[in-house]
């Protein structure tokens with residue numbers, strides 16, 4: 001049984017700090033219950049701010065970093081040292097500062113990596129990374145926590161409105177070309193892959209996101225507002241600041257912890 005919860009924070013700084021605190025608690029709980037945990041990272045302003053907060057939190061030492069798998073929900077297909085790359089932002093904000101096991105950090109290929117500028121090959125390779133990590137009979141692992149952001153037009157990961165990629169039902173990872181938001185070429189998990197996560201946390205701030213948030217929570221079709229289709233199979237947690245929540249018509253109560 002999947003549940004949706006919405007928590008609204010006064011401002012983006014509080015949102016990032018609170019999301020980081022939640023993340024520590026959730027990872028520690030999962031590691032206590034199952035030994036290891038997996039987290040899927042996102043790029044974007046809020047996603048990287050949360051990682052920075054986590055780095056600065058003394059509670060981060062409660063996590064056993066050697067038993068944490070890191071994946072990405074999407075990546076910009078640019079050179080490895082480009083500031084546009086989600087991996088680079090995540091490494092600078094957190095990953096380079098904690099004792100992760102390098103073989104447990106599963107980045108998507110850059111455009112100057114082993115597949116050169118072949119974005120199809122990069123997407124296929126990441127699908128193989130996921131299927132190798134999944135249990136028998138599955139193409140995608142049951143991620144513990146997937147962090148996602150969203151765009152003002154409703155995109156999440158790199159799934160944009162009214163595209164073939166948001167309609168994809170067979171593949172777990174797709175190459176994405178001609179994105180309306182630069183950079184134009186990306187690699188993205190698909191909605192079916194996103195829905196393999198136990199928990200999806202949708203984190204965003206600012207008035208520019210308010211329409212998309214309201215439409216998604218009102219149940220807009222995922223082809224029009226892709227983030228509408230991003231949910232965890234146990235829990236979907238929206239972490240918003242007051243501005244991003246500004247167009248919600250329903251009053252959401254904070255969930256009991």
Ligand SMILES: O=C1O[C@H](COP(=O)(O)O)[C@@H](O)[C@H](O)[C@H]1O
Pocket residue numbers: 042043044045046047074075076086148149150151156157158181204
């Ligand atoms: O391009 C992307 O944008 C979204 C949202 O980013 P934001 O800065 O507007 O919050 C992000 O979730 C995604 O990973 C990224 O590739």
